[in-house]
Amino acid sequence: MYSFIQRCSVWLLFSSVLVMTGCQKEASVANTPGAEETIAQILRDETRQFVVATATGGNTVTGNRNPQAGVPRDYPRAKFTFLTYALARTGLMDDLARAGAYTLFAPTDDAFRHAGFQKLSDLNNVPEEMLTQILLYHVIAAKVSAAQVPAGPNAEVAMLNAAKAYVTSKPGPAVYINGVSVIIADIMAVNGVIHVIDRILFPPVGDLVQTAVANPDFSFLVAAVLRASQGNVNVAAVLSSAGPYTVFAPTNQAFRNAGFASEAAIASADPAALIPILTYHVIAGRIFSSDLTEGLQPAMLGGGTTLITLAGGPMIKGNLNATASSIIKTDIVATNGVVHVIDQVLRP
Numbered sequence: 001m002y003s004f005i006q007r008c009s010v011w012l013l014f015s016s017v018l019v020m021t022g023c024q025k026e027a028s029v030a031n032t033p034g035a036e037e038t039i040a041q042i043l044r045d046e047t048r049q050f051v052v053a054t055a056t057g058g059n060t061v062t063g064n065r066n067p068q069a070g071v072p073r074d075y076p077r078a079k080f081t082f083l084t085y086a087l088a089r090t091g092l093m094d095d096l097a098r099a100g101a102y103t104l105f106a107p108t109d110d111a112f113r114h115a116g117f118q119k120l121s122d123l124n125n126v127p128e129e130m131l132t133q134i135l136l137y138h139v140i141a142a143k144v145s146a147a148q149v150p151a152g153p154n155a156e157v158a159m160l161n162a163a164k165a166y167v168t169s170k171p172g173p174a175v176y177i178n179g180v181s182v183i184i185a186d187i188m189a190v191n192g193v194i195h196v197i198d199r200i201l202f203p204p205v206g207d208l209v210q211t212a213v214a215n216p217d218f219s220f221l222v223a224a225v226l227r228a229s230q231g232n233v234n235v236a237a238v239l240s241s242a243g244p245y246t247v248f249a250p251t252n253q254a255f256r257n258a259g260f261a262s263e264a265a266i267a268s269a270d271p272a273a274l275i276p277i278l279t280y281h282v283i284a285g286r287i288f289s290s291d292l293t294e295g296l297q298p299a300m301l302g303g304g305t306t307l308i309t310l311a312g313g314p315m316i317k318g319n320l321n322a323t324a325s326s327i328i329k330t331d332i333v334a335t336n337g338v339v340h341v342i343d344q345v346l347r348p
Helices: 004-014 039-044 081-090 092-096 109-114 120-125 128-136 208-213 216-228 235-240 252-257 263-267 271-279
Strands: 051-053 059-061 064-066 071-073 102-107 155-158 164-170 174-177 180-189 192-197 245-250 282-284 307-309 315-317 325-334 337-342
Touching: 039 081, 039 092, 039 102, 039 180, 039 192, 081 092, 081 102, 081 109, 081 120, 081 128, 092 128, 174 192, 208 216, 208 235, 208 245, 208 325, 208 337, 216 235, 216 245, 216 252, 216 263, 216 271, 235 245, 235 271, 245 325
Parallel strands: 102 192, 245 337
Antiparallel strands: 051 059, 155 164, 164 174, 174 180, 180 192, 245 282, 307 315, 315 325, 325 337
């Protein structure tokens, strides 16, 4: 199992009550638990199944259409074994058993496995305080139903660990948090509501530059940003500012494939040549994967546009790239934006 530092890299790589608006959501639960049950009781009940209203008006058991991909997805039963174990280990399950008003975005067991936790004991390798902060990042201290999630896009909300997350509702209907799809919404409890998600939400570790520094697979990118900042544009200062910005971050191998054999080679490059390349990887604004649409041509910070395609998997193409770059990881949240990982350096 990974060390604490490695675990941080894993999450980087995947990685007031709201103003109320919205419409009835596709994933409204048809047989919600009785008002006498707490969030903790619902999570602990491994026999429970939820019937979810679909867009066509029919019902499926613990499943709904995945609005982000636009294809059917089946969830035989949303299981919360990992979540209940983690909540018990940190003592937070006791809080969810008390009176109050909470909104819990509940990751399924599959969400934990996707993040690298293959068995329950793997959770013991995460420091308790770190695990606590991750879990608190899934809870709002207010009861917010799916219909109350604002259209946004990406309305800011404070989570229980004081970090910010971003929620959106869309026609379809669909609800997202940090670009992650809510697959089952509105499981009502006496002390709040549960929305089921199929990914873990990892809180930001810092701004965009700090996020890159914390990830060893971005060391070439960090070297490029530092070298470019010696020119007439301080790229590091821009990416550390309030923003928000969206960065399409090439991996170290992407830089090697683009002709930069080492960090030393980047450090000796002309800053004037690096600046237009790096700023061509940045969009002004916070753009999660759920905001990407087929044929989107976002304006890049350094000028020019790129092309987003989704058929066959999300991709982004630079003007002078022979082929499009795959977006291999999405929605790594920073305090001043979001990072998506790509496998090519974009050419303006």
